Amino acid sequence: MLFSLRELVQWLGFATFELFLHLLALMVFSMLVALRVDEFTRELSWWLVFVPLFAADGLSTYFTAIVSIRLYQDNEKRLAVLRLLWVLTVLSLKLVCEVLLCQKLDQQEQAKDLWFGLIVSPLFILLQLLMIRACRVN
Amino acid sequence: MKMSLAQRVLLSWIFALIFLILLVLKLDSRIHWNWFLIFLPIWTFDSILILMLIVKMAGRCKPDFDPREGEQSLKRRLWYLTALLLKLAFCLTLCSRLEGHTKVWISVVCIPLWVLLGGALIELGYSVFHYRRD
Numbered sequence: 001m002l003f004s005l006r007e008l009v010q011w012l013g014f015a016t017f018e019l020f021l022h023l024l025a026l027m028v029f030s031m032l033v034a035l036r037v038d039e040f041t042r043e044l045s046w047w048l049v050f051v052p053l054f055a056a057d058g059l060s061t062y063f064t065a066i067v068s069i070r071l072y073q074d075n076e077k078r079l080a081v082l083r084l085l086w087v088l089t090v091l092s093l094k095l096v097c098e099v100l101l102c103q104k105l106d107q108q109e110q111a112k113d114l115w116f117g118l119i120v121s122p123l124f125i126l127l128q129l130l131m132i133r134a135c136r137v138n
Numbered sequence: 139m140k141m142s143l144a145q146r147v148l149l150s151w152i153f154a155l156i157f158l159i160l161l162v163l164k165l166d167s168r169i170h171w172n173w174f175l176i177f178l179p180i181w182t183f184d185s186i187l188i189l190m191l192i193v194k195m196a197g198r199c200k201p202d203f204d205p206r207e208g209e210q211s212l213k214r215r216l217w218y219l220t221a222l223l224l225k226l227a228f229c230l231t232l233c234s235r236l237e238g239h240t241k242v243w244i245s246v247v248c249i250p251l252w253v254l255l256g257g258a259l260i261e262l263g264y265s266v267f268h269y270r271r272d
Contacts, residue, residue: 020262020263033248038243120158120161124155127158
């Protein structure tokens, strides 16, 4: 709507299939969150709720590794390294945020000093990186 | 009016940043604002998007409009408008749930979100597997 799919792929540096994967994970995740918050199932721990997001990150890393190896074999070495670095940075920032959030939610009492500013800080870094990348793509 | 990619990114970036900051402050109990106020950047951003869409759709009424190219884009824009309204509905119900105005289940609150995500998945999936077949 605001961005076309082509622009999104260029800007985010993810393939369309990876975007699809992350969206799917988000949908399953939101369903699990709803289940957990409404307390339909008592024994669903927050770590289990976050599994779809972790799985999407893992799969995305796997695809990126394969794509980068293929690019490297095709003698596109610079592109391969750049792509690998970018995607790994984004995914690791996302993962850090998810793990911290999960820990916070799982141990309400013990994690008092883990304030939300700290949890969201990877996202702030990610936002700056995305802004810089948008300028470069343009 | 056509904005460049950097301008559009900047627009979404500013609103995302303000929203994140407000959200963090609220969650850490540094400020005690109403949740509707916290979501103010989201409301503003959505209304800007809806306005832009409506202006574009109103462009069909111009006398020099070529109807042959418009059919596909009209459908697309109607879907975008639906998506935006779904997102708005989700945020509104979420806010009123967080404020405690209603006691509905989160599962009910999330229904617009799931419809929206499902639609987005279908659209994305179509473009993924359409390319594959070519």
